[in-house]
Amino acid sequence: MVSIRDVAKHASVSVATVSRVLNDKGYVSVETRKKVEAAIAELNYRPNEVARSLFKKQSKTLGLILPDIMNPFFPELARAIEDTAAKLGYTVILCNSDEDEEKAQRYLDILLQKYVDGIILASNTIREKTIRELNIPVVCIDREISKDIPTIVVDNKKGARTATQFLKDKGRKRIAHIRGPFDVSNANERCEGYLGIVSSEDWFTESYIINGNYHMETATKVALALLQSHPEVDGIFAANDTMAIGAMKAAYQHGLKVPEDISIIGFDGIALAKASIPELTTIEQPLYALGQKAAKVLIQLIEGQEIEKSFHQFDVQLVEREST
Template structure:
């Protein structure tokens, strides 16, 4: 492996001079700089990025911590973060926490050891104090942790109300809800939105709400249990698209049809929602915009540029397809 000493020897200069050229620090004459750059090119020298990070206290790397990489929503979000970071000259390290506090803390420690310049995270377990103790820029995405932490979320309650009202407009009389985990803020907001629409209906009670844990298999089981308990249900609002797809499968398993017997609507707008049979009606989040804004905001903080806003609550829209 070619070292910085080899470059210095090839160019006929000192190691310190090569270092000044690499780090753009200190005076180097134009002729000397060209000789060093030529030597680097001829020897195909690759600087030790860890050493450069230690020297410059900057790695041009950011961390991204998400709770479940198997949920199609998060890879789409990660793609937007990576695209934007790459355009701005940064690399992304992706970490999957499974929503567990031990894994989240472990990844925080690992990312700090790698001298990342900042972190984008979607967390339900980390506190405001833990994040501030990192002393590096952090942006929260998809889930709000604290008003003091830069955040990008969407209109969860508004979207849930829109979904439930849409099913009512389609003539559905008994609308159930497959919610996400009770410890997740956006799952609670979506459940609250649903309840605001149907909560005063004479037929409504808590047994029309089941927990699908934001997972397909759990949603299939929950939907079967729900429909066996309440065969009169003719509409389902699922708090994410993954669970909505599970609900479609459960309805089929029970010998019923979507949407003829039971209309189903999800929340997210993942690409997979267009590939189901029937295609899924959904409340679409601006997933790419969220990742794009999160990466751009984080890098603005890292580079100490002026920040116009530090909290975004982006709008959602209903996309009608075949499942309703």
């Protein structure tokens, strides 16, 4: 590996001069610059980022901690983050926490040791205090941990209201909700949104809300039970698309046609929604924009730029497809 000293020797200048050329900083005469550039080209020299990181105390690297990249919600987010980071000269380390606090903590330690410049976090196990103690910029995405930490989310409550109201407008009389996990903020908000529309209906009871865990299999199971105990249900709002697909399966298993006998609407707008048959009506999150924003805000924070506001709530959009 060729080092800055090799380049210096080859161009008959000092390492300081080479460094100046490299960083375009300080005075360098035109001829000297040319000599150095020639030497760099000739030796095919690339500065060693590790050495640079050590001195500068920053690594041009971001940490991305999310529950599980296999969860189809996250790849698009990850992609947007990686794209944006790359464009701004940063690289991203991928970490899967499985919602396990200990695992997340371990990743946090490692990222800190590797001098990452900042972290994007989708977690509901990490506490605010822990984040503060890292002493590096952190941006939360999809899940809110504290009002005081920069956060990129979506208007879950409004989206849930839109979804539920949409089913009502379609003439559905008994609308059930498959909710997400209790410890995930967006699941609670979506449930609140649903309640906002139906809680005053005379038919409504708590039994129309069933508990899912954002996964398909469980959703199929609980939805099937619901359809058996509540045959009057003719609309389901699932708190995410994966569970909505699960609910569609349950409907079929129960002999119901979607959308003829029952309407199903999801939330998220993952690729899966377009791939299902029938295609899923859903409340679409601007996933790519969310990831992009998260990366941009984080890098602004890292580079010490002023942040206009730290809490970003994006709007969601109803996309009507075939399941309603």
